[in-house]
Amino acid sequence: QVQLVESGGGLVQPGGSLRLSCVASGSIFSITTVGWYRQAPGKQRELVAVFTSSGSANYADSVRGRFTISRDNGKNTVFLQMNSLKPEDTAVYYCNARTSYGYQRWGQGTQVTVSS
Numbered sequence: 604q605v606q607l608v609e610s611g612g613g614l615v616q617p618g619g620s621l622r623l624s625c626v627a628s629g630s631i632f633s634i635t636t637v638g639w640y641r642q643a644p645g646k647q648r649e650l651v652a653v654f655t656s657s658g659s660a661n662y663a664d665s666v667r668g669r670f671t672i673s674r675d676n677g678k679n680t681v682f683l684q685m686n687s688l689k690p691e692d693t694a695v696y697y698c699n700a701r702t703s704y705g706y707q708r709w710g711q712g713t714q715v716t717v718s719s
Contacts, residue, residue, distance in 0.1 A: 612713030625698030641694035
């Protein structure tokens, strides 16, 4: 069983930066992919950035060039560095992992608000 815990959200000015962290615990060796999603009011949950099973990083068009996904395997942690933040980035951000057992796991979410 895998558990994911996100942190790092908060209130930031437009143009500012935040770094989100997602710490995995439990059966971490069963994880095949890991990534970040977000959901804003009135919108579907959407993919932001993801590591594929081969280790490649994919990004949504809306964040490419501004956001960077990275990982620290020794700390069982995946990060999302968010730069040049815009008001439209405001959402609850969720860490997601898929496992070799065919299940998905989600973190509890962390609120990111970009406002002046």
